[in-house]
Amino acid sequence: MPTIDAAALLRGASLRVTRPRVAVLAMVADNPHSDTDTIANAVRRELGSVSTQAVYDVLRALTEAGLVRRIEPAGSPARFETRVGDNHHHLVCRACGAIADVSCAVGEAPCLHAEDHHGFALDEAEVTFWGTCPDCLTRAE
């Protein structure tokens, strides 16, 4: 059983409660940093058949409603997570693409401000730490 009440979350965001939406939201909650394809497969395993298009539409709707956050590290397809609003950041493995969360040391979003912001109105500071994950470090020895 899912760790969240997806239907209630959807209703709270004034989104219609449909089987694909519930399944996608629950899947993302249980498997953070999944990409679209992985999500689609998991949802199909549960519901039988869901179009790829539906998965894209659902993920976009959820992202716009603020229920999920879309992250897109260079070289990787889009990934999704349900931790929203806490401005945490990510560790990405250059070798295998694994992603881990790091909480932000500096508090609220945006947690950093650029010295010289060139007149930009900033709303978010996104930090991506690049490196090698423990598994790949072991494998490389």
Place this chain on the structure above:
Amino acid sequence: MPTIDAAALLRGASLRVTRPRVAVLAMVADNPHSDTDTIANAVRRELGSVSTQAVYDVLRALTEAGLVRRIEPAGSPARFETRVGDNHHHLVCRACGAIADVSCAVGEAPCLHAEDHHGFALDEAEVTFWGTCPDCLTRAE
């Protein structure tokens, strides 16, 4: 005339000096944050005809040699710049995709370290500031 001696830089990196490489490197130096397509068009304007493939190959070779840096903000095609090695960061406009440089307030790369690095061996901290650029702010009023 270009602001850098592209041929010398190529030789310094033990790369063969070819017309496409010189043109691409000079173009990127003069127009930071250009995407592949823009670079290809500029290079064609100068040399007459260069295959798309050559542009991709050249950019990859230059990136691997450390002469250019590839940046890839979410939702944008890959972009390139010649400022390498100083660990600066980027401001990205959500409306028009414009990119500006910000120098790093915290010194050398990696300029930040994650509190809990989950066993990752980190080598870079990439910071992307998201917001609205001055032009788009004006236009929105």
Place this chain on the structure above:
DNA sequence: TCGTTTATTTGACTTGTTCCAGAAAACCTG
């Protein structure tokens, strides 16, 4: 329950990028 509104399906299409094989150009050597 009906009807309107909103989702989902289906399938073709765009964009950014890479792969392949042969032709061409740059570099090294004699």
Place this chain on the structure above:
DNA sequence: CAGGTTTTCTGGAACAAGTCAAATAAACGA
């Protein structure tokens, strides 16, 4: 400064991620 090697360039095809559009189907409020 020619000959042979090695690397790069060309052109075409292929690929993956994601979008668009029209028709069908499902949610929800009256």
